[in-house]
Amino acid sequence: MNATAATTAARAVQATKVYGSGDNAVHALAGVDVAFGRGEFTCIMGPSGSGKSTLMHCMAGLDSLTSGQVFVGDLEVSSLDEQGLTNLRRDRMGFIFQAFNLVPTLSAEENIVLPLRLAGRSRDDDWFGRVVDTVGLTERLDHRPSELSGGQQQRVAVARALASQPEMIFADEPTGNLDSSTGTEILTFMRHAVDVFDQTIVMVTHDPYAAAYAHRVVFLSDGMIVDEMRDPDGDRVLDRMKQFGK
Amino acid sequence: MASKDQSPASRLRLSDVVRVGASGPRARKTRTALSALGISIGIAALVGVLGLSESSKSALLDEISALGTNLLTVEAGGGIGAGDGELPETALASAARIPTVTSASAVWNVDADVYQNEYIPEGETGAINVVAADVDLVHTLRGDVADGRFFDETTAPYPTAVVGSVAAERYGIRDLDTPTYVFIGDDYVEVVGILEEFPLAADLDRSVILSQQAASTFFDADDSPSTVFVRVLDGTIDETRDVLPGNTDPENPEEVTVSRPSDALEAQAAADDALTTLFLGLGAVALLVGGIGIANVMVIAVIERRGEIGLRRALGATQAHIRRQFVTEAIILSVLGGIGGVAIGVAATFVYASSQDWRVIIPQEAAFGGLVGAVAIGAIAGLYPAMRAAKLAPTEALRA
Numbered sequence A: 001m002n003a004t005a006a007t008t009a010a011r012a013v014q015a016t017k018v019y020g021s022g023d024n025a026v027h028a029l030a031g032v033d034v035a036f037g038r039g040e041f042t043c044i045m046g047p048s049g050s051g052k053s054t055l056m057h058c059m060a061g062l063d064s065l066t067s068g069q070v071f072v073g074d075l076e077v078s079s080l081d082e083q084g085l086t087n088l089r090r091d092r093m094g095f096i097f098q099a100f101n102l103v104p105t106l107s108a109e110e111n112i113v114l115p116l117r118l119a120g121r122s123r124d125d126d127w128f129g130r131v132v133d134t135v136g137l138t139e140r141l142d143h144r145p146s147e148l149s150g151g152q153q154q155r156v157a158v159a160r161a162l163a164s165q166p167e168m169i170f171a172d173e174p175t176g177n178l179d180s181s182t183g184t185e186i187l188t189f190m191r192h193a194v195d196v197f198d199q200t201i202v203m204v205t206h207d208p209y210a211a212a213y214a215h216r217v218v219f220l221s222d223g224m225i226v227d228e229m230r231d232p233d234g235d236r237v238l239d240r241m242k243q244f245g246k
Numbered sequence B: 001m002a003s004k005d006q007s008p009a010s011r012l013r014l015s016d017v018v019r020v021g022a023s024g025p026r027a028r029k030t031r032t033a034l035s036a037l038g039i040s041i042g043i044a045a046l047v048g049v050l051g052l053s054e055s056s057k058s059a060l061l062d063e064i065s066a067l068g069t070n071l072l073t074v075e076a077g078g079g080i081g082a083g084d085g086e087l088p089e090t091a092l093a094s095a096a097r098i099p100t101v102t103s104a105s106a107v108w109n110v111d112a113d114v115y116q117n118e119y120i121p122e123g124e125t126g127a128i129n130v131v132a133a134d135v136d137l138v139h140t141l142r143g144d145v146a147d148g149r150f151f152d153e154t155t156a157p158y159p160t161a162v163v164g165s166v167a168a169e170r171y172g173i174r175d176l177d178t179p180t181y182v183f184i185g186d187d188y189v190e191v192v193g194i195l196e197e198f199p200l201a202a203d204l205d206r207s208v209i210l211s212q213q214a215a216s217t218f219f220d221a222d223d224s225p226s227t228v229f230v231r232v233l234d235g236t237i238d239e240t241r242d243v244l245p246g247n248t249d250p251e252n253p254e255e256v257t258v259s260r261p262s263d264a265l266e267a268q269a270a271a272d273d274a275l276t277t278l279f280l281g282l283g284a285v286a287l288l289v290g291g292i293g294i295a296n297v298m299v300i301a302v303i304e305r306r307g308e309i310g311l312r313r314a315l316g317a318t319q320a321h322i323r324r325q326f327v328t329e330a331i332i333l334s335v336l337g338g339i340g341g342v343a344i345g346v347a348a349t350f351v352y353a354s355s356q357d358w359r360v361i362i363p364q365e366a367a368f369g370g371l372v373g374a375v376a377i378g379a380i381a382g383l384y385p386a387m388r389a390a391k392l393a394p395t396e397a398l399r400a
């Protein structure tokens, strides 16, 4: 149990997301109440189609709820318009995705500073150097994504998420396309960012051993939070996940 | 870790916009080249056609100014009066006396047929006629002698001939290195000169010219000149024109026609060639097709790059950023095509105009307008794809 979970970085209140209508309606989120602690590494797990990505998108301002509320800090995300959501993402969020994480026509360095550029902010060279150094990309900054391995590309994505020092980083299956040792590397960086840089991270994953890097795991099933676990280890998470199959 | 409040509104500098917009075309060079080609062809056609028509026009105007626009011709006829349809015998002398006239010459008809030699059947003159002229004719018309010489006071009494450029060609007379004769009436007459073209008096090109003095001595020449040519002081064209009929034919001034041969050439220079218009039309169609091609390529690019669009949106790009990116990309494609087109058009004009010995003239409006047009076409062609791209929801795009 981590004692720093005192303050909340973001939370959802009775978050509901319905796709389609009538007979075809899919309740991707069916009344989710959840809070993510500041400076904490939280993991969202659950079967495929349980609403993990949907929850993440709605909390990060990538998508809007059908009903309910989402707060980032004191800001009610669910009340924002398109421009407000863009500003939220730009100024306060960082993202790591499973696929299509980098702009193929930009170099690694340009990808890393892209959010800063979009925000019209100048980069903090000390911080940039430290982040690039941490993820071990110093030698590769001029390369295009196509000239980097999958693991290196994902490191660039991690560096990009860290470079703008966002309030929160959302990661959707960041290790889904990587072999286990590269995945371990990425997860280590992410945990490092939380422990050393006090970063807040919310990560969606299917891998119980990836979840073990988090402080806390919440389990989602059919659009609802069904369980959570503090200081998880891989085997316990695996056991919990197995129950969904039944 | 610093937590930020709303940071200042995002600014993308122009250089950034261009860099981002150029990244797509740069990454797909073949497609870029092909999609820009339509615009290139259109602009090349416009620039080339306008360049060539300007160059040829300027060549014609150069020629006109070399020939001078201060030449007037005086002829009988045109009136409905009771006159005899001839200028008076004194017409040349009267014209020369007008103070604003700097030089005057005349041509008289000669009642004789001319043939290359005596063996040509009678009547087959090939539309070459015989005229007589005073010794100043070449000077007054600013003509040139290609070979030999024109008559002067000392040679004028003798029966010799000077041939016009077309007549020389018909008779196969290229030079006068060997004694050359033409058959006029019943006699061979030696050719002493070959003339260059007279653009201001093309009739003379098809003539064999005798000196007036010799013509009246040895042949049956009219006493009245058929045409009087006068050069006038610059700026006195109109006033001279007004007094010429009264001076040359005081009895029947209304039967005198005065004309200015350079007018016809100027009209020709001003005339919009039908072919030019046709090619301009084709160029416009090529531009339209080129624009549609670019719109097409941009729609495909948007579909292909949904992931990138979604990612950019997730990272904080606004809809306006995305829109601008794709419009810029379309403009870059189109401008590349435009630059290529201007280059091709200029090159074509240069090669053709040089081959014609024309001064090369590239109308700036054509080159500049071509580029501005390319920007406009790119912007229009890119607008719809760009709006589609901007409308993509970030999640929708990321799912792709």
Ligand SMILES: Nc1ncnc2c1ncn2[C@@H]1O[C@H](COP(=O)(O)OP(=O)(O)OP(=O)(O)O)[C@@H](O)[C@H]1O
Binding pocket: A019, A020, A026, A027, A028, A046, A047, A048, A049, A050, A051, A052, A053, A054, A055
């Ligand atoms: N745009 C959409 N239109 C209709 N249904 C959707 C849409 N997006 C998601 N869904 C549905 O909502 C539910 C939750 O989807 P979501 O992507 O959040 O699942 P997930 O937990 O992330 O699954 P996975 O582990 O496979 O990524 C699924 O049933 C999905 O089919």
Ligand SMILES: [Mg+2]
Binding pocket: A052, A053, A054, A172
């Ligand atoms: Mg998912």
